[in-house]
Amino acid sequence: MAPGGGACKEVVKSVPTIADYDVGTTKSESSPTATRSSVTVGFIGKQEVHSNNGVYELLECPLCKTLMYPPIHQCPNGHTxxxxxxxxxxxxxxxxxxxLGNIRCLALEKFAESLEFPCKYQSLGCHNIFPYYSKLKHEQHCRFRPYNCPYAGSDCSVTGDIPTLIAHLKDDHxxxxxxxxxxxxxxxxxxxxxxxxxxxxxxxxxxxxxxxxLHFEAFQIGMAPVYMAFLRFMGDDNEAKTFSYSLEVGANGRKLIWQGIPRSIRDSHRKVRDSQDGLIIQRNLAxxxxxxxxQELKLRVTGRIWKEELELQNKTV
Incomplete structure (x- = not known):
């Protein structure tokens, strides 16, 4: 039995220790002529990972298979x-x-500080390299990260770029x-x-x-049944803000008009709906x-989408 450790259940075969891995070394982070070469353990300065077979696996949680960040824990036998x-x-x-106790793997945490990794969305177009502990934060906001399927009312788990999602919405939904x-x-x-x-x-x-x-749905705000229509942009938020749209509904000499900016599909359908950022119609009025x-809903919704800069140009002509 390892010192300080007690067996929880039956003992199983330990995961083999990872022994071989390659990293690249740079002469200087600021030098445009810096050269890289493959080295093994025993290096100084920032290292850029060139192979997923060694260092990547060393920092990968053996259970959930995601990269580990402090605090990284280890058992008395050294399993992280x-x-x-x-x-x-x-x-x-x-x-x-x-x-497991409360043993921190400080050596691995310190070792990770010396590494640089490419963004995990490299294959989608992001070619930047980041220090290990900055990589995760970048990936949460990387403009190349895939989009979630914007279809509402289902637990669709499909992700991808915009052309992929367009084909998916058309063919599958x-x-x-x-x-x-x-x-x-x-x-x-x-x-x-x-x-x-x-x-x-x-x-x-x-x-x-x-x-x-264009979304249209029925739900409740508190106890009040309502209908809501709103627009989402299939792209990032900064580009969504270059567009505007209007929605109009009415009859019998009355009408409601909504004008706003489409929300990016980076914001979930539920988030936009719950923020009430769209045309809301009380059921009695609908x-x-x-x-x-x-006794029957027959509601006509009209609308228009325009690009702000083009609208301004047309007004000045």
Whole structure:
């Protein structure tokens, strides 16, 4: 038995120790003529990883397979584990079943400070290199990171770039695709009083060479049943802010108008909906707009998308 450790359950075969790994060394971080070469352990200064077979695996949590960040824990036998997995396994080493205790692997934490890694979205176009402890923060906001499927009302886990998601929405979700910057949609529901059972509706517009998702749905704000329409931009937030849109609904000499900026699909559908950033119509008013005996929803929503800079140019001409 290892000193200070008690067996949790049956002993299992330990994970083999990783012995071989390659890193690159640079003469100077600031020198444009710096050269790199492959070396083994026993180096000084920042190192850039060229192979995933050694250093990457050394820093990879054996349980969740993600890179480990301080605090990195180890058992008395030297098996490492990330903080989240330490909690998940109830402080019992998954490799040798010894009690993990509260031993920090300070050597590995210090070693990680000397490394530089490429962004994990390198294959998607990000070619920057980052110090190990800056890599994670960058990847959370990297502009090349894939987008989540914008389809609402399902637990779709598909991610990808915009062309991939367009094809996915069309082929897998059967979403309607339209060309143009204006729209005129009519939404009909036979029993509008069943708000909780209302289905999600999504239409994708190709406008100015970009794609926009028009959402329309029924939900409740507190106890009040409402309908809401809003637009999301299939791209990053900084580009979304260069566009504006308007939505209009009405009948019988009355109308509601909403004007706003489309939200990026980086913001989840639920986040946009819960922020109430769109055209909101109380159900009683929506039924009034529908006419008839108010037992069926027949709501027409019109709208327009424009690019702010083009709108300003047209006004000055």
């Amino acid at each position: 584990l990330c903080m989240n997995c330490k909690i998940r396994v109830h402080n019992c080493c998954p490799s040798c079943r010894y009690d 059967k979403v309607d695709m339209h060309d143009g910057c204006t729209f005129n949609h009519r939404y009909v529901k036979s029993n509008p009083h069943e708000v909780e059972n209302a289905t999600w509706m999504l239409t994708v517009f190709n406008c100015f060479g970009k794609q926009f998702c 039924l009034f707009f529908s006419g008839g005996d108010r």
